Amino acid sequence: MKKSIELSFGEAFQKAASYCAYQERCKAEVKQKLSKLELEEDFTEKIILKLEDENYINEERFCSEFVRGKLYGKSWGKQKIKAALQQKQISRDLINNLLDQIDEEDYQEILKKVVDKKKNTLDPIDNPAKKNKLINFAVSKGFEYGKVLELVNEEDRSY
Structure with a gap:
């Protein structure tokens, strides 16, 4: 059984600062981490405010x-x-x-790479089922259906 050790504000802040220094964190991630520590009720909000003031959280x-x-x-x-x-x-x-702020040309290039990479794992997309599989894959990666469909149809015509 884990023994309960109550941390002081300074110790808890130091743990949170180390957690934030390792990689960028958002407030929700830090709150979740702090909730696992046994802290006094008002410590969590104070620690988050101090982390923001000292630019650990942005x-x-x-x-x-x-x-x-x-x-x-x-x-x-x-x-x-x-x-x-x-x-x-x-x-x-x-x-x-x-x-x-995402550059549209970069975005289209990434979409094209995703589609091309998946297309290489499929047999030639000469039937609608395979084409749908390709479209669904790109949509599952978070790309907009319209953009995916446009790209797949465009590539279809170029063959």
């Missing part, structure tokens, strides 16, 4: 890194990124602002 910086990582690293589309950020309780305005 929602805009977190979102910017998150969008960059998921778009360029994981090849997620805007819809999947938006859903993930909403789950982390990020404001809609901030999410929309950052998604609007």
Whole structure:
């Protein structure tokens, strides 16, 4: 059985600061981490305010890194990124602002890479079922249905 050790404000702040220093975090992630520690009730909010004051937590910086990582690293589309950020309780305005800043040419290029990579794993897409499989895959990665359909139809015509 785990023994309960109550942390002082300084110790709890230090743990939270270390957690934030390791990688960018949003408020919701830090609150969740702090909820696992046995803290006095008012400590959590005070710690979060102090982390923000000392720039350990910066929602805009977190979102910017998150969008960059998921778009360029994981090849997620805007819809999947938006859903993930909403789950982390990020404001809609901030999410929309950052998604609007994504370069459309880069976005289309990433979509094309996703579609091409999946297409290489499928037999030639000469029948509608295989074409739908390709479309559904790209949509599941968070890309907009209209853009995916347009790209797949465009590539279909080019063969």
